[in-house]
């Protein structure tokens with residue numbers, strides 16, 4: 001493969017070409033990739049090249065082992081899925097992001113073997129395959145690259161000394177009183193499922209696709225009275241014009257998850273930020289701007305978070321090692337720690353972990369159970385009595401197989417209002433928390449304080465899970481199962497009786513559900529209909545406030561195809577083009593979808609502006625012209641804010657040209673991650689740093705790094721931005737200047 005122009009003079013800088021970027025990235029930024037094992041089972045492992053570019057290393061489930069393959073043993077990069085392991089995995093949908101490293105295993109008489117990997121997006125795929133194939137071909141002089149890598153490493157070490165955490169997370173937070181929770185429990189956040197790619201399957205891949213390196217700017221709208229919009233104000237009962245989160249400007253945001261009144265944000269660095277109501281964040285006060293939440297890993301556990309999910313008042317995080325951390329409100333045991341105590345900081349769920357019998361042997365008298373896949377391990381102590389405050393914190397789901405090989409590897413998580421669900425790498429579904437309406441799927445309505453396997457789905461090979469307020473969906477590659485609260489027919493089963501056990505949604509039987517999201521009383525699914533050879537968006541449940549996008553119909557008792565405008569102007573050519581839906585999200589009473597060309601369409605309740613469509617336009621039939629939507633939210637606030645709604649999907653004009661990369665819906669608010677973009681002049685009336693208002697004298701200046709708008713004195717410095725191929729110093733804001741290593 002032809003390499004690009006060679007780098008000259010490695011002084012951290014001249015000519016940051018693609019190859020250099022690739023080498024820097026795959027050596028300095030250990031990357032979670034989805035690795036398929038011998039049986040075709042996927043799991044996250046973190047990969048990196050050693051700094052001498054001699055070996056590829058990755059993490060192992062066994063923490064003491066760090067497998068590696070020498071570059072000199074590598075034979076070729078095989079694109080796509082052409083190895084036995086990939087064939088067993090049967091995931092053709094990930095074809096375009098897959099590659100195999102073919103190598104001769106010196107430990108096995110030089111027989112041929114492969115490392116089979118899936119990247120989270122094309123960008124990552126490009127970096128990895130380019131770096132590896134260059135090394136394997138060995139035609140490139142690496143000296144300059146090696147120098148650059150070393151310099152960058154040194155720089156990073158120096159930087160690590162400074163940028164530490166600030167806020168504390170301790171404190172007595174929590175303190176959720178049951179009353180409040182019960183009142184607020186109409187949340188229905190979906191931190192579901194489903195990737196943004198063509199198809200997702202086994203949750204692991206679904207999750208990893210959430211992250212997107214280019215997703216940078218965050219816009220929020222809707223209810224913000226607890227500060228859950230992160231825009232620095234609690235004065236926002238209504239906010240219908242999406243607002244830029246200035247506090248996240250220039251920060252590499254990977255994912256946002258909304259609860260009812262709190263929000264969690266994952267940065268590329270693995271840092272966790274939170275804001276909003278303290279009950280959900282566990283922080284010691286309510287924060288109105290993103291605030292760092294420290295994670296106290298037990299020694300030797302340090303790993304990175306790959307996905308977040310928020311319930312109404314709790315938060316869950318999935319790590320690349322397949323562990324789950326939870327924190328926040330725990331009135332119903334939704335944290336899975338075997339008790340009902342709130343957690344102020346992220347805590348690992350012990351029940352999923354291997355427990356090498358620490359003190360006396362509690363139950364581990366070598367009841368060496370058979371395979372976890374075959375034997376459902378749960379019924380040993382489902383803590384069925386809600387009053388039971390389970391004495392021990394290392395309870396029971398796994399106790400029947402408490403040998404060291406029995407650690408459960410979680411690949412996907414989702415939170416309902418007051419419950420939590422997780423899928424293992426073997427396709428088993430576990431649920432815990434509030435059992436109201438039978439939502440946990442255990443054929444009763446009891447709370448579960450520890451993760452408990454859903455027996456009915458034991459053999460089903462679950463790949464996706466999505467949780468609404470009090471209903472839940474689990475999907476296999478061909479079936480959708482529904483369970484829980486059903487008084488508005490939100491399970492799509494054609495009737496309105498709560499279901500205590502998972503039931504197949506008949507209308508969709510035999511078809512692959514690509515995206516599924518659940519609100520409080522409605523549900524939306526993107527399904528590949530094999531008969532039609534195309535994707536169809538189905539909605540079902542209550543359409544009272546238009547949340548199904550089904551016009552005047554009050555309710556859809558079965559999944560019903562939704563009409564929506566999918567012929568949209570191309571971003572560059574402006575030609576009308578048919579676009580695809582790639583992401584579906586539900587708030588409690590609203591729905592957002594994202595299209596392949598980065599537009600966002602919205603329908604449902606706009607009471608708090610959660611659709612990002614100015615309220616005064618909310619009921620008018622057609623889109624108004626795009627720029628008129630920049631009217632300030634204060635204007636909208638004055639209009640009667642009750643009952644604002646839209647009952648068919650409509651493009652959010654404000655986000656045109658911003659290219660959405662990912663969506664998040666809270667109870668009654670929304671956030672949109674957009675591609676790193678230039679903030680429009682019209683969006684800023686005062687400096688994004690010192691807040692001094694812009695005037696004829698105090699003029700606006702863009703920071704070339706983050707795209708934000710600042711006054712002259714907050715953006716007086718200049719620096720070269722090599723990442724953007726800007727070799728001459730350009731104007732940046734003060735915080736970007738520091739971040740870029742200026743002094």
Ligand SMILES: [Zn+2]
Nearest residue numbers: 687690711714
């Ligand atoms: Zn300023």
Ligand SMILES: [Zn+2]
Nearest residue numbers: 703706733736
């Ligand atoms: Zn900046």
